[in-house]
Amino acid sequence: MTPMSSQLRYHWLPVVDDSSDYGLVRHAFRGRRIDLGANGESFCGNLFALAEPSEVDWIRAPSCQLCNSELKAVKG
Numbered sequence: 566m567t568p569m570s571s572q573l574r575y576h577w578l579p580v581v582d583d584s585s586d587y588g589l590v591r592h593a594f595r596g597r598r599i600d601l602g603a604n605g606e607s608f609c610g611n612l613f614a615l616a617e618p619s620e621v622d623w624i625r626a627p628s629c630q631l632c633n634s635e636l637k638a639v640k641g
């Protein structure tokens with residue numbers, strides 16, 4: 566079995582998500598941004614359309630707490 570710690574690559578990306586008042590939420594996705602296509606599955610298990618966020622999106626979009634705890638669980 567491959568150790569997860571050396572294999573784990575992820576990145577955060579603001580995506581359209583109505584669960585936030587702002588309309589965008591920062592979710593964590595596996596791999597690198599460049600490895601993903603038009604859609605990506607977040608760590609919290611949802612499929613999102615990926616777009617290039619603006620700088621304001623990075624600042625204003627809240628982080629997904631589920632993704633956060635999933636990452637913590639994976640990293641140990």
Ligand SMILES: [Zn+2]
Nearest residue numbers: 592609629632
């Ligand atoms: Zn998430």
